[in-house]
Amino acid sequence: xxxxxxxxxxxxxxxxPERREFLTRLSIGLSAVIGAVIGLPIVGxxxxxxxxxxEEAWRPVEPVSDLEAFRIGETVQVTILDPSxxxxxxxxxxxxxxxxxxxxxEFKAFAVNCTHLGCPVRWLADARLFMCxxxxxxxxxxxxxxxxxxxxxxxxxxxxxxxxxxxxxxxxSPLVSE
Amino acid sequence: MMxxxxxxxxxxxxRTGTSKLFGGALSHPVPNTTGWVGWSYALGSAxxxxxxxxxxxxxxxxxxxxxxxxxxxxxxxxxxxxxxxxRLLRGMHNFGATAMVVLVGLHMAQTFLVGxxxxxxxxxxxTGSVLLLLTMAxxxxxxxxxxxxIAYWSVFVLAQQVARTPLIGTELxxxxxxxxTVNGATLSRFYAxxxxxxxxxxxxxxxxxxxxxxxxxxxxxxxxGRPVDPKTYRAWYHNFxxxxxxxxxxxxxxxxxxxxxxxxxxxxxxxxxxxxxHLEQPPDPTILEAYPRPDWYFVWIFAALALIPPAFEDLVxxxxxxxxxxxxxxxPFVANKGERAPQRRPWAIAVVLLAVMMIGTxxxxxxxxxxxPEFAAPPLPAQLLGPDPPPVVARGAVLYNQxxxxxxxxxxxxxxxxxxxxxEAGERLTREQLIIRILNGGEGMPxxxxxxxxxELEALVAFLESREGTEVGxxxxx
Numbered sequence: 001x002x003x004x005x006x007x008x009x010x011x012x013x014x015x016x017p018e019r020r021e022f023l024t025r026l027s028i029g030l031s032a033v034i035g036a037v038i039g040l041p042i043v044g045x046x047x048x049x050x051x052x053x054x055e056e057a058w059r060p061v062e063p064v065s066d067l068e069a070f071r072i073g074e075t076v077q078v079t080i081l082d083p084s085x086x087x088x089x090x091x092x093x094x095x096x097x098x099x100x101x102x103x104x105x106e107f108k109a110f111a112v113n114c115t116h117l118g119c120p121v122r123w124l125a126d127a128r129l130f131m132c133x134x135x136x137x138x139x140x141x142x143x144x145x146x147x148x149x150x151x152x153x154x155x156x157x158x159x160x161x162x163x164x165x166x167x168x169x170x171x172x173s174p175l176v177s178e
Numbered sequence: 179m180m181x182x183x184x185x186x187x188x189x190x191x192x193r194t195g196t197s198k199l200f201g202g203a204l205s206h207p208v209p210n211t212t213g214w215v216g217w218s219y220a221l222g223s224a225x226x227x228x229x230x231x232x233x234x235x236x237x238x239x240x241x242x243x244x245x246x247x248x249x250x251x252x253x254x255x256x257x258x259x260x261x262x263x264x265r266l267l268r269g270m271h272n273f274g275a276t277a278m279v280v281l282v283g284l285h286m287a288q289t290f291l292v293g294x295x296x297x298x299x300x301x302x303x304x305t306g307s308v309l310l311l312l313t314m315a316x317x318x319x320x321x322x323x324x325x326x327x328i329a330y331w332s333v334f335v336l337a338q339q340v341a342r343t344p345l346i347g348t349e350l351x352x353x354x355x356x357x358x359t360v361n362g363a364t365l366s367r368f369y370a371x372x373x374x375x376x377x378x379x380x381x382x383x384x385x386x387x388x389x390x391x392x393x394x395x396x397x398x399x400x401x402x403g404r405p406v407d408p409k410t411y412r413a414w415y416h417n418f419x420x421x422x423x424x425x426x427x428x429x430x431x432x433x434x435x436x437x438x439x440x441x442x443x444x445x446x447x448x449x450x451x452x453x454x455x456h457l458e459q460p461p462d463p464t465i466l467e468a469y470p471r472p473d474w475y476f477v478w479i480f481a482a483l484a485l486i487p488p489a490f491e492d493l494v495x496x497x498x499x500x501x502x503x504x505x506x507x508x509x510p511f512v513a514n515k516g517e518r519a520p521q522r523r524p525w526a527i528a529v530v531l532l533a534v535m536m537i538g539t540x541x542x543x544x545x546x547x548x549x550x551p552e553f554a555a556p557p558l559p560a561q562l563l564g565p566d567p568p569p570v571v572a573r574g575a576v577l578y579n580q581x582x583x584x585x586x587x588x589x590x591x592x593x594x595x596x597x598x599x600x601x602e603a604g605e606r607l608t609r610e611q612l613i614i615r616i617l618n619g620g621e622g623m624p625x626x627x628x629x630x631x632x633x634e635l636e637a638l639v640a641f642l643e644s645r646e647g648t649e650v651g652x653x654x655x656x
Contacts, residue, residue, distance in 0.1 A: 049352040049363075079464050086362030090248025092330070093361065096463050112466060117483060118334035120466045122553060127582030128629055133469045134335070135484035136549040136586070136596045138624050146624030148549075149488050172358035175338050177347035 056171040057083035058160065061099060067164045070101040075123050075141065077112075080170045097157060097168060098123055098130070100141070107159040107166060110143050111174035115152040118175065130154060152176045202392070207423030208430045209398040219396065219430065220437035221285040226388075227438035228278035229380065231445065232316075235271040236373060243323070245369035247362050250325035251460045258454060269449025275317050276448075277441050279475050282313050287530050290509075293518030294397040297408045300510035302394065305387040307506045312380050314475075319372035321473045325365060330461035331470035333360050333368075342492050360463075395419055396430075400518035408515055469550070478537045481544030551585035552594035562590045567644070574641025577634055581626070589645060597623055603645045612639050 061078035070076065078099045085093030098110040098121075110130070112120045119134035129146060130139040137148035144153050155174035160167050191197050211219060242261055244253040257264040286306065289295055295303035318336075322329045333355070340354050341347045356363035395415060424430065455473070459465050472480050486494045520527055557579045563572060578584055586596035589603075603612065616638060619625035630638065 047353070049356050049358075050349055052352070052357060054358055077464070077466060082359055082361060088246040088248050089362030090246070091460065091462050091464075092247035092364065094463050095359065096466060113334055113338070116338075118338035119331055119470050120468050122466055124553075124582045124585070126580040127624075129582055129624055131551050131553070131582065131585065133550055133553065134471070134480075136551055136622065140624065147619065147622045149484065149491070151488050151491075173334070173337065173351075173355065173360065175334075175341040175351055177341040177343075177351065 054172055055083040056169055058162075058167040059083075059170045061097070061166050061168055062094075065165045065167070067105075067161050067166055070099070070107075070166065072101050072103065075100040075125065075128075077123070078168075080168050083170050095170065095173075096120070098154075099159070099166070099168075105161055107161070108142075109157040109159045109168050111155040111157065113155070113174050114139075114150055115145075115154060115176045116148070116150040121154070204427035204431075205425045206392060206395070207419045208396045208426045209419060210422055210424045210429070211399055215399050216430070216433055217437065218288055220433045221281060221288055222391075223434035224437050224441050225278060225281045225285050226384065227434075227441060228274055228281055228445075229384070231274045231442070232271060232278060233377065235267050235274060236377075238267050239271055240373060245323070245366045247325065247360075247365045247461070250323070250365055251457070254324065254326075254457055258457065265454060266446075266449055268454035269452070270445055271320075272454050273445045273448040273452075275320060276474070277445055278313055279317055281441070282310055286310060291520045291526055291530060292397070292400045293406070293520075293523065293526070294400075295510050295514075296406045296516070296518060297411055297514045299390070299394050299397060300514055302387065302390045303510045304507060305383050305390065308383050309380060309387060310506075311503070312376055312383065315376050316372060316380070317473065317475050319368050319376065321476075322368050323365070323372055324455065324457065325461050326457050327459040327461055327465060327468050328470050330360065330463065331468050332472060333364060335470060335472075339495050342495055344496075396426075397518075400520070402517070402519040402522050404518075405516045406514075406518060467553075471544075471547075474541070477544035478540035481540040481547070484547070484549045485540075485543070546595075548595035550594070551582075551596060553585055555579065555584040555593045558584070558589060558592055562592070563644075568640070570637050570640045571644045572641075574637035574639070574644075577630075577638050578641055581629070581634075581638070583638075586623070600642060600645055604643045605646050607642075609639060609643060612642050 059080040061080060063079075075098055077096055079094045079096050082089070082093045082095065096112045098112060100108050100110075102108055114121050114132035114134065114137045116132065116135055116137045119132050121130040121132045121137070121139065123130055128141045130141075130143075132138070132148065132150070135149050137150040138146040139150070139154050140146045142153075143156060145151065155176070157171075157174075158169040160169075208219075239257065242253060242257050242264070244250055254268075258268055259265070289303065289306065322332060337351050337354050337360075341351045343350050352358060355361070356367040398415065398418060459468070471477065482494070482498075483491075517523055558575050563575055567575075578589075583600075584593040586594045588595055588599045589601050607615070613635065615623075616630070616635065617625060617627040626635075
């Protein structure tokens with residue numbers, strides 16, 4: 001009966017414990033190499049947003065960017081295009097901004113995101129207040145906190161007027177970090 | 179005929195080893211339970227069933243869903259309104275998620291109450307805790323895939339919370355948004371996590387969780403005065419389950435099947451009657467008339483975020499999940515022996531009651547959301563002012579609406595609930611107090627100094643002074 005025979009050593013003699021130890025280490029080591037070769041590019045791919053240079057670009061405000069379209073003292077909602085929108089971004093490539101002409105050549109542009117948790121604040125023209133629908137945060141017309149949970153004023157974007165066109169410096173989302 | 183089938187099965191089983199693979203799991207002895215105790219053992223398998231339901235309906239939906247920020251919303255409209263059975267499948271996926279969250283909660287509460295996490299089943303509890311966190315991650319990412327206006331702003335809400343992390347807040351936010359803004363890459367990343375990454379982890383931990391159930395055996399119903407002693411428990415359990423247990427299939431499994439069918443019936447009924455979540459406005463950042471709020475499972479957290487004092491906000495947003503997570507994972511290390519019966523562990527009952535009460539009250543508060551301004555509050559109806567109000571009072575009533583007072587204050591059932599009700603403001607406050615309050619504002623109220631002309635202030639105060647509540651109250655005061 002073949003099964004009753006003890007396993008026969010091959011011509012190189014019986015596998016020694018050292019050889020077993022070596023083969024174990026070799027297999028584990030090579031598996032680690034396989035994992036690293038596959039894993040590194042994937043991890044890099046997933047972490048890619050960390051290595052992105054923060055991009056900024058002056059964008060004309062939309063739908064109308066003509067300086068003379070804005071009345072002094074009036075706060076209006078405009079949108080700007082992201083600095084580098086992806087082709088499939090659709091509406092997500094746009095950002096809303098509250099824009100007010102303060103003086104003939106002076107504008108203020110407020111991020112719509114409440115500094116509490118990022119919900120979009122609305123402008124109450126008669127009360128001259130920004131109010132947040134989520135947790136009742138309120139801001140004065142200059143962006144200072146008026147009431148509610150927010151602790152920081154509304155974030156402002158840089159604005160400029162060039163050749164009669166109102167432009168906003170589009171960049172990272174206005175999130176208030178520690 | 180039956181003979182032929184039996185022979186075929188015998189050959190198939192011989193060549194594939196099927197019954198060797200599953201036989202042990204099917205025939206392993208489990209405690210012989212009856213009544214509601216027996217049914218409580220079906221909760222875990224019901225979670226498994228809900229997860230499988232999510233995988234199957236999710237795969238079907240994925241054949242039509244387009245994970246691009248430009249098209250996702252339209253593809254959902256197509257699935258809901260045109261695709262055959264699309265509305266049903268979306269509804270089933272939605273209520274399947276609800277079922278999974280509810281059942282995970284019940285399964286966990288039950289495991290905790292009967293002390294089933296104690297020796298030697300600590301790892302069952304730990305893998306289950308990981309599965310709980312993964313379930314929450316699935317439900318949140320799934321809600322974002324709806325990619326309507328609410329989902330769009332929810333991403334900001336998430337990002338703003340992540341941004342509060344000390345030191346690495348900005349970097350974490352970049353990872354969550356897949357960039358510096360909500361952009362084309364944001365949704366495809368959430369999609370990949372929702373359909374591949376997190377489910378893969380769920381499968382892995384489920385396999386481990388189920389293996390552990392087989393490895394340690396299903397815990398027996400607790401009995402007061404029969405504490406778990408790690409020295410003797412294994413031998414005792416082995417003897418107990420061999421002597422009094424029944425094979426899992428079909429003695430216990432039939433309840434799992436019936437329970438799962440019940441879950442399915444509820445999910446399908448809700449999907450047909452209530453239907454999938456309403457698609458709000460498209461994710462258009464230019465539409466700011468938005469009221470972002472999470473699906474029901476996270477409403478209580480949303481409420482907590484409104485109610486915590488600002489000074490403790492970062493502590494709570496970042497610390498509370500860490501503390502709760504730590505408690506969850508430390509539990510089997512600090513309390514893995516002793517009594518299992520709930521009647522001998524009153525603190526366990528107290529913890530569950532406390533958790534239910536906390537989540538319940540926060541949920542109710544979140545549904546009412548009194549802190550949310552009522553932007554659309556209509557001008558006060560004329561009958562509130564009574565017949566022939568003085569012109570200055572009528573003018574004040576108009577200003578009260580225009581200047582945003584009504585968004586947060588209530589008079590006679592009209593307006594928001596953030597600030598104090600003003601139906602009887604004239605009785606409660608003197609003219610001077612009213613003026614001071616309006617001009618200086620307060621904790622939750624903007625200061626209106628500089629926002630009102632002298633004439634406007636006069637009219638507002640006159641209007642508020644005229645608010646004397648009920649006829650009775652007004653007469654008494656006179």
